[in-house]
Amino acid sequence: MKIAIVIANAYGLGxxxxxxYNLAEGLAHHHEVEIVSLVRHKAEPFFPVxxxxxxxxxxxxxxxxxxxxxxxxxxxxxxxxxGLAQAWWDRRARAVVPEPERERNKSYTAPAVxxxxxxxxxxxxxxxxxxxxxxxxxxxxxxPGRVLAIGQEHINLDEHTPEVRAAIARRYPRLGxxxxxxxxDRTAYRDLLGAEDGWLEVMPNPLxxxxxxxxxxxxxxxxxxxxxxxVKQYPKLLDAFSRVARAHPEWRLRIYGxxxxxxxxxxxxxxxxxxxxxxxxxxxxxxxxxLAKASLLAVxxxxxxxxxTIIEGFSVGVPAVSFDCPYGPREIIDHEGDGLLVPAxxxxxxxxALLRLVEDREARERMGRQALVSAERYALxxxxxxxxxxxxxxxxxxxxxxxxxxxxxx
Amino acid sequence: xDVQADLTRIDAADVLELRVxxxxxxxxxxxRHGQSGGGLLTVERVVRAGGSLRAPLEGLPLDDGEWDVxxxxxxxxxxxxxxxxxxxxxxxxxxxxxxxxxxxxxxxxDAEGRLLLRSTTVEPYAEVDWVxxxxxxxxxxxxxxxxxxxxxPDRAGAPAVVARQRGLDGVVEAPARLDGxxxxxxxxxxxxxxxxxxxxxxxxxDLWLRLPGGAELRLAALADDIADKKRKIVFPGTVLEGxxxxxxxxxxxxVANELSLLAVADGGAR
Numbered sequence: 001m002k003i004a005i006v007i008a009n010a011y012g013l014g015x016x017x018x019x020x021y022n023l024a025e026g027l028a029h030h031h032e033v034e035i036v037s038l039v040r041h042k043a044e045p046f047f048p049v050x051x052x053x054x055x056x057x058x059x060x061x062x063x064x065x066x067x068x069x070x071x072x073x074x075x076x077x078x079x080x081x082x083g084l085a086q087a088w089w090d091r092r093a094r095a096v097v098p099e100p101e102r103e104r105n106k107s108y109t110a111p112a113v114x115x116x117x118x119x120x121x122x123x124x125x126x127x128x129x130x131x132x133x134x135x136x137x138x139x140x141x142x143x144p145g146r147v148l149a150i151g152q153e154h155i156n157l158d159e160h161t162p163e164v165r166a167a168i169a170r171r172y173p174r175l176g177x178x179x180x181x182x183x184x185d186r187t188a189y190r191d192l193l194g195a196e197d198g199w200l201e202v203m204p205n206p207l208x209x210x211x212x213x214x215x216x217x218x219x220x221x222x223x224x225x226x227x228x229x230x231v232k233q234y235p236k237l238l239d240a241f242s243r244v245a246r247a248h249p250e251w252r253l254r255i256y257g258x259x260x261x262x263x264x265x266x267x268x269x270x271x272x273x274x275x276x277x278x279x280x281x282x283x284x285x286x287x288x289x290x291l292a293k294a295s296l297l298a299v300x301x302x303x304x305x306x307x308x309t310i311i312e313g314f315s316v317g318v319p320a321v322s323f324d325c326p327y328g329p330r331e332i333i334d335h336e337g338d339g340l341l342v343p344a345x346x347x348x349x350x351x352x353a354l355l356r357l358v359e360d361r362e363a364r365e366r367m368g369r370q371a372l373v374s375a376e377r378y379a380l381x382x383x384x385x386x387x388x389x390x391x392x393x394x395x396x397x398x399x400x401x402x403x404x405x406x407x408x409x410x
Numbered sequence: 411x412d413v414q415a416d417l418t419r420i421d422a423a424d425v426l427e428l429r430v431x432x433x434x435x436x437x438x439x440x441x442r443h444g445q446s447g448g449g450l451l452t453v454e455r456v457v458r459a460g461g462s463l464r465a466p467l468e469g470l471p472l473d474d475g476e477w478d479v480x481x482x483x484x485x486x487x488x489x490x491x492x493x494x495x496x497x498x499x500x501x502x503x504x505x506x507x508x509x510x511x512x513x514x515x516x517x518x519x520d521a522e523g524r525l526l527l528r529s530t531t532v533e534p535y536a537e538v539d540w541v542x543x544x545x546x547x548x549x550x551x552x553x554x555x556x557x558x559x560x561x562x563p564d565r566a567g568a569p570a571v572v573a574r575q576r577g578l579d580g581v582v583e584a585p586a587r588l589d590g591x592x593x594x595x596x597x598x599x600x601x602x603x604x605x606x607x608x609x610x611x612x613x614x615x616d617l618w619l620r621l622p623g624g625a626e627l628r629l630a631a632l633a634d635d636i637a638d639k640k641r642k643i644v645f646p647g648t649v650l651e652g653x654x655x656x657x658x659x660x661x662x663x664x665v666a667n668e669l670s671l672l673a674v675a676d677g678g679a680r
Binding site: 211212213214215216218219220221249266269270271275276279280281282285286289292293 | 494495496523641643645646
């Protein structure tokens, strides 16, 4: 098969970008894979493009656009006709992509949208996969009949605004299929779209095959990871950790992530008297390397769309203690098996559970071993096989047949 | 064949323990990281016990920097030693700090899974375990920790915590306690605020521990694996009435992970 994955901006460092690269890496073993990026804001992507995968940017913006100017300058250079064309493509995009989605993601520029339309009209791909609502909506509107369009959702349905949900309800049924990250989300989309089981599939994010470290579970360190934003509820984690900090002063909480919430969190740490014991570690390029120094992973989120950090922790043998919040944690964590789930928002219970595993090394080690086994469910090869089977079924059911493509270098 | 370790630690006597299972016959060698050929430094007197190798590294001429750990098989072929152990064993550090030494060795796993040794020239210093920041209504900063890489201190004489105004001539001293190699003390903040020099927006005070006998050790937190504590660890401050203007004082770690106090005009730059 020839598979094109369309992403808003493949040059940044977000979680979606990382998982798209991982999936592309796996699919490229047996298929021709192309990543189409609506925009490009720098010369080289943050993550290295996987071997055998082609990266095709549609519109260069910002400093990367060179001396000629910024995004607005592109059309200006074309003169008045370009300006009119730009306005026309802008209107066409607005008709499909609702305002809140355009606000949330700035990649739906007129040249990018025009580029996508042109790309879809001429592509030799058998399948195009969208990776966020705006892209999926554009694919549902513009993908020619000979190509299978699949919508991949990385965000839970409940987290979308009413306008975006309405657009999804109206347009997604025209897609050839869609995937979500959790069973909970599958139920939500099935209720909204009345979709059949074969059309809508749960496809978790994969763990790429890497030489991974393994925690020896002997350091007095609890790790937490994820951007410093309100949804992660780090102040609640500080309260829960206080319980451990009082009883076992040598234990430390290391929080990995960056973001606008940093100053506020710094103040909270100082206010709560946890300065010696809570460390704001910033962003890291080697998250598994850092998690492997810890003995526990803590999750205090209001919602977790999936819970990639939990799986990354599992992959280095670190058990998780998490709020039983929607959606991912309860589908990933086997309570008492590879970690502990406590009632969502119950900070006291979270502290209690952390304390229990801090004090019970044997339980930690047993859960750590089980975590390694659990991580195998998310191994890239297995997830790629599920994708292949899904795409082949969707192609067959829609009466399309993949053309055979030679895959270079394999 | 690559040798794979699942435990890599360096004990207080600079013996590298590698749990490798059955590695077959061969020897351990070190090579400056980044050099591809030549310059092999063979580790002598490696002892095999059960599934572990114990390699004494004391006395080897290891310049500052990173060293690859290599396995040399019976035919003289070298292969890197891989490890799954991140190399951080915080509970080992206390014993490591206790011995006087001029060179510190750490086992490090790089992002590709290779085992490296990191060699660093060190000086005796005072490892900070805990900082008690000023709580509302108090005007001291408490510190406690252990002597690192220094000989056991004299019992006779009085230790002190010394704060020195960086780039200026202010010195503030307060008595400290020594219990074996453990130290503790409190820095009074009033005298720091009184010596505040408003023409310098940042008045930094570097903290030292003076041992009986006069030797001074810089206070620092270097034992764990956190390389840059300045932004990662944050202490609250307190506001005191300096020579007329309110002065805010707080402890902080410098870019070198040394412990200092920062005094600024309250409401000014922080």
